[in-house]
Amino acid sequence: MIKAYKKDNFLQRIRNWFEERYQLNEVIERNVKRKLVPRGLSWFVCMGGLSLVAFMIQAGTGIFLAFYYVPSASEAFNSVQYIRHAIPYGWLIQKVHAVTPHFMVSLIFAHMLRILFKGIYKKPRELHWVSGASLLILTLIICYTGTYLPANSLSYWGVSSVGGEAAMLTMVANPIVGTYQDVRLVGTAEGMRGMVSSHGFVFIYTLHTIGIPLMMCILMGFHFLMVRKTGISEPL
Amino acid sequence: MADYSKGRSPEELESFYPNEILRHILLIFLLISAVILGVIFIPESFQKSTDEFAALQTRPPWYLLPFSQLLNLLENKATYISILTIIAITFISIPFLDRKSERSLWDKPIFLSIIVISLSMIMLLGLIRLFQ
Incomplete structure (x- = not known):
């Protein structure tokens, strides 16, 4: 009894400490507890939010994978095998990271189609669409770059999982850096066909883990800020 | 922040907490369940080619x-x-x-x-x- 009282007292003191500095109660009251929304909203309205949840799953599992993954043409496959077989629950985290893009892309497609067919992009929500469409494109690019990283059949075994599409990235990188090689040209022997250079690997890895997620976070920030400002659309 | 109460009667509104939050939580759990089903059923080859x-x-x-x-x-x-x-x-x-x-x-x-x-x-x- 005394222990419980002390625990409550301790939690209350922590709560008070934060309240004194940040006045969180008022923020929660205004934005959550006293907030009213139109009655009978469609469940499909939640698809944008669910895409964010999928993104967060990807970010969480991706951070875990980044601790063990080696972005090198010769080591990538082994590092993924290590994650799958040697790390406790590594197989689960890796598989979740590999499977969630299917749901993420489906949710964003469904969200965009709903907005397109209902004309929700009309004034004053033009920039909602611009940021959302850019996020869809970035999602496709991040999924595309992610297909390369396990190196399951691409670098080692000479079979490309996305075919010559890697050429798109490497071609863009070529004039900038000059050392990246076209994925279709590296190695002429049968077993080497489709091999990606180590530079290309690091380039794709950096895009996948830093470049694109950073851009996505900025765009998502704008997107949610604008949605918060204008509110959800009026029913047709 | 958008104010949904403008131009609407109280009958046309409902509280965000807990109604809307509950709906979101339910859908998040459905998504997580779908991902777990995907983990089990979507095949992924890591074999030597x-x-x-x-x-x-x-x-x-x-x-x-x-x-x-x-x-x-x-x-x-x-x-x-x-x-x-x-x-x-x-x-x-x-x-x-x-x-x-x-x-x-x-x-x-x-x-x-x-x-x-x-x-x-x-x-x-x-x-x-x-x-x-």
Whole structure:
């Protein structure tokens, strides 16, 4: 009894400490507890939010994978095998990271189609669409770059999982850096066909883990800020 | 922050907490369940490539199939990148291209036709690549 009282007292003191500095109660009251929304909203309205949840799953599992993954043409496959077989629950985290893009892309497609067919992009929500469409494109690019990283059949075994599409990235990188090689040209022997250079690997890895997620976070920030400002659309 | 109570009677409103939050939590759990089902049932090959696997692995994920087929058709990388860029810019600019006052797509037959044809072409490209 005394222990419980002390625990409550301790939690209350922590709560008070934060309240004194940040006045969180008022923020929660205004934005959550006293907030009213139109009655009978469609469940499909939640698809944008669910895409964010999928993104967060990807970010969480991706951070875990980044601790063990080696972005090198010769080591990538082994590092993924290590994650799958040697790390406790590594197989689960890796598989979740590999499977969630299917749901993420489906949710964003469904969200965009709903907005397109209902004309929700009309004034004053033009920039909602611009940021959302850019996020869809970035999602496709991040999924595309992610297909390369396990190196399951691409670098080692000479079979490309996305075919010559890697050429798109490497071609863009070529004039900038000059050392990246076209994925279709590296190695002429049968077993080497489709091999990606180590530079290309690091380039794709950096895009996948830093470049694109950073851009996505900025765009998502704008997107949610604008949605918060204008509110959800009026029913047709 | 948008104020939904303006111009609405109390009967037309409901509280965000707990009603809307509960709905979101329920859908998040459904998504997590779907991901776990995907983990169990969506196959992923990490085998050393044999001929059979090679045939299987050359196919990209479903959402990249149309792009893969487009590259097969075009061959030229510069044309491919240019077309993808034009498509992306057009897609992003939809609110500025559609200047009609009607909101619903069903009220704009020409725009609806363009969208339906574009979506059908994307699906067709994907299906061709899928059954190749």
